[in-house]
Amino acid sequence: MSIADNIAAFEAKLAGTGARLVVVTKTHPVERLREAYAAGARIFGENRVQEMAAKQLELPADVEWHQIGQLQTNKVKYLAPFVHTVESVDSLRLLLELDKQAAKHSRVINGLLQFHIAQEDTKTGLTLAEAEEFLQSAEYQALRHVRLIGVMGIATHSPNEALVRGEFRQLRQIFEHLKNTYFAGHDDFKEISMGMSADYEWALAEGSTLIRVGSAIFGSRG
Numbered sequence: 210m211s212i213a214d215n216i217a218a219f220e221a222k223l224a225g226t227g228a229r230l231v232v233v234t235k236t237h238p239v240e241r242l243r244e245a246y247a248a249g250a251r252i253f254g255e256n257r258v259q260e261m262a263a264k265q266l267e268l269p270a271d272v273e274w275h276q277i278g279q280l281q282t283n284k285v286k287y288l289a290p291f292v293h294t295v296e297s298v299d300s301l302r303l304l305l306e307l308d309k310q311a312a313k314h315s316r317v318i319n320g321l322l323q324f325h326i327a328q329e330d331t332k333t334g335l336t337l338a339e340a341e342e343f344l345q346s347a348e349y350q351a352l353r354h355v356r357l358i359g360v361m362g363i364a365t366h367s368p369n370e371a372l373v374r375g376e377f378r379q380l381r382q383i384f385e386h387l388k389n390t391y392f393a394g395h396d397d398f399k400e401i402s403m404g405m406s407a408d409y410e411w412a413l414a415e416g417s418t419l420i421r422v423g424s425a426i427f428g429s430r431g
């Protein structure tokens with residue numbers, strides 16, 4: 210199966226679900242991204258800042274670039290001119306820096322709050338209490354150049370369907386709680402980014418709106 214065939218197969222699976230495909234392009238050379246673009250992909254996910262910045266220069270301007278890996282505040286300036294969504298927002302400090310750098314370019318950067326839902330402690334993310342603490346702060350409420358549009362999470366890497374679906378369900382409940390409590394009436398707070406190559410079907414069943422797929426499209430990363 211070619212990259213184009215794989216993307217078409219995903220688009221067919223997503224038709225009618227309301228969910229969209231983030232093509233995870235990390236580690237792959239620009240030629241493969243061009244193939245994905247030619248096949249209709251418009252949302253690309255990368256986890257390294259320098260790599261995304263270099264690739265962005267070589268692809269058409271209508272690509273939506275999503276940062277999906279942990280982002281250090283000192284690297285925000287390299288993404289600020291072009292990044293569409295930072296899916297890995299894990300602190301107020303990062304939001305403040307995104308706001309500051311986006312303002313310099315007269316832009317608004319979208320953010321997803323990344324929550325820790327997996328059993329492994331290596332997977333980063335916020336607890337609900339941490340997120341609520343900063344959502345209530347005056348510092349957060351003063352931001353004008355970042356817009357939170359939803360949540361993101363990475364489930365435990367496991368073949369145990371009940372476990373993984375339970376984690377996705379927990380993320381959806383966090384989303385619903387935040388939506389009702391802090392974002393009622395904010396139509397753009399609507400994204401639940403969950404599901405990767407191994408578990409996207411379970412994520413879709415639990416209400417994912419963005420699946421992040423790399424290896425099922427490009428093959429395994431070398």
Ligand SMILES: *Cc1c(COP(=O)(O)O)cnc(C)c1O
Nearest residue numbers: 233277405406421422423424425
């Ligand atoms: C690499 C990565 C993906 C894609 O993983 P695949 O298993 O290749 O689909 C999705 N989300 C995040 C956060 C990643 O780092």
